[in-house]
Amino acid sequence: MNDSEGVDGIDRAILELLIQDGRRTVTDIAQRVNMSPSPVKRRIDRLERLGVIVGYTTVVDHSRLGATFEAFTELRFTGDTDVESITAAVTAVPEVVEVFTTAGDPDALVRVRVGSVQHLRQVIDQIRRGGSVIGTKTLMVLGTWRRSP
Incomplete structure (x- = not known):
């Protein structure tokens, strides 16, 4: 399976929001992509299962x-x-x-x-x-x- 297969514009918007702030809540992401929290959570879970999201990190000075x-x-x-x-x-x-x-x-x-x-x-x-x-x-x-x- 190609890594980008099944990753659409909404998924990319969710990824961008998580890249900006990995602690962003599902509710906040849902509001920003004009969806309800449940489908956003499912998309994040799917992106994790696909290996698109491989982890979350803390940026340290x-x-x-x-x-x-x-x-x-x-x-x-x-x-x-x-x-x-x-x-x-x-x-x-x-x-x-x-x-x-x-x-x-x-x-x-x-x-x-x-x-x-x-x-x-x-x-x-x-x-x-x-x-x-x-x-x-x-x-x-x-x-x-x-x-x-």
């Missing part, structure tokens, strides 16, 4: 918790390193937030969140000690912006 720096580190590995090993090389590092394996150079892009420049240095040193890592390049994040879906 990590700077208020001491993680004041974010950086992206490009990783290069030896030529015989498989993709699973690239991911496994960094997932044990708690400061690693995301790993993007890529085709081409670099082999992976890793997003890390740390409390200081010294902390970042320690994390990069830890990653570099991982077996097949042959090179890194780190870029500090100065600011962020995200497009609303």
Whole structure:
């Protein structure tokens, strides 16, 4: 089954409202899409069953918790390193937030969140000690912006 099969405009409107605020009530969503709460609840349940909605999350301001720096580190590995090993090389590092394996150079892009420049240095040193890592390049994040879906 195609993932978008059976997902109509009302479903997409419901999804947009949930993306904006995952704690939005079914009643509020129903009012905004001009439906009663029961069919909206059924649609949300169906979207969950289909795997369109895979979970709900909380957005945290990590700077208020001491993680004041974010950086992206490009990783290069030896030529015989498989993709699973690239991911496994960094997932044990708690400061690693995301790993993007890529085709081409670099082999992976890793997003890390740390409390200081010294902390970042320690994390990069830890990653570099991982077996097949042959090179890194780190870029500090100065600011962020995200497009609303």
